[in-house]
Amino acid sequence: MRKTVKKKITRKKTEKSKATPSRKKSKETFDPMKVMSISSAYWQSKILHTAQRLNIFTRLKDRSASASELAAEIPADPRGLDILLIAATSMGLLDRKKEKYRNTPFAKTFLVSGSPRYQGGIVSMFDSWYGAWGDLDQAVRTGKPVVDKPHDQGPEALRSYIYGMHYRAIAQGELLARKIDFSGRRQLIDIAGGPGTFCMKFCERNPKLSATVFDLPQTLEVTREIVGSFGMLDRVTLKPGNYLEDSFGKGYDALLLSSMFNQESPQVIKEIFRKAYEALDPKGMILIQDQMLNRDKTGPMLSALIGVNQLVHTPGGAAYSEKELADWMKGVGFRKIKPVPLPSPSPFTVLVGEKPSRQE
Known part of the structure; x- marks a missing residue:
């Protein structure tokens, strides 16, 4: 009796181990959104760059404001600015309540000028490189840089960059x-x-x-x-x-x-x-x-x-x-x-x- 039971258990284990690989193969899937996610990754960076250029985060220091109010200060088109602010909210950079925007704790820490850990200089640096990256195919074909003066910065940009490096x-x-x-x-x-x-x-x-x-x-x-x-x-x-x-x-x-x-x-x-x-x-x-x-x-x-x-x-x-x-x-x-x-x-x-x- 005992020998018979052992044989049955062994057979079940063997059958299970044989079946496992085929099940694993059948479950192999790919994310259908991965190509789009990679292709559009620059969308997020340009939203941050643009918000930084418009000084959005520093304008919202210690207050909330609507898109129309901010548009009057910049100046900018209210509709265009609201679309940008909604996107920044979706990225966790802003909070939106009753059509008014406020900085998230993350933005207060890193994106408001005057903050002890301000990294606006880093954002501006990457923004300035955007055009050069657009010529990446040329760099790959020639093996040469596509800018005349790599990392060239004026005094204020340099100061902001060095402070950004310090906080990082x-x-x-x-x-x-x-x-x-x-x-x-x-x-x-x-x-x-x-x-x-x-x-x-x-x-x-x-x-x-x-x-x-x-x-x-x-x-x-x-x-x-x-x-x-x-x-x-x-x-x-x-x-x-x-x-x-x-x-x-x-x-x-x-x-x-x-x-x-x-x-x-x-x-x-x-x-x-x-x-x-x-x-x-x-x-x-x-x-x-x-x-x-x-x-x-x-x-x-x-x-x-x-x-x-x-x-x-x-x-x-x-x-x-x-x-x-x-x-x-x-x-x-x-x-x-x-x-x-x-x-x-x-x-x-x-x-x-x-x-x-x-x-x-």
């Missing part, structure tokens, strides 16, 4: 300061350090650390303003220079290269690593972070899209994989290269390495 970097800087061991380090230099946010966050967590922001003079004018507002000009110094042309100096025991590789060619990146190697003392630490591709170069999507943006704007930029950058670091002499895992939603890949001692 705060959370990442705090995360890195917790993850990276700077104990025993005394002198850090951040190459193309922009607003100096990472330097400040590292110094806040490591009282014995001093830092230097190396960047173009016009950028450092804004950097001085930001670092000064945190009362840290005594620990974060500013060093003008062009990383493509100038030496980084010497005598540092830590060096940061952040979000700068994808706009350069492999040859330029190798030269950056060489100059970084020269700037560091023996046993000095190099820290790099960027939005890198995976080893197979199949994603992630954001890194791949950044690569396309560099094709449009730069003569040699691209998205690079973690392995490529690690190999180029090894090529100039860095050792003990390893990744630093970061939790989601950070989009960055981080690598640390070390300049060997003279005995090695």
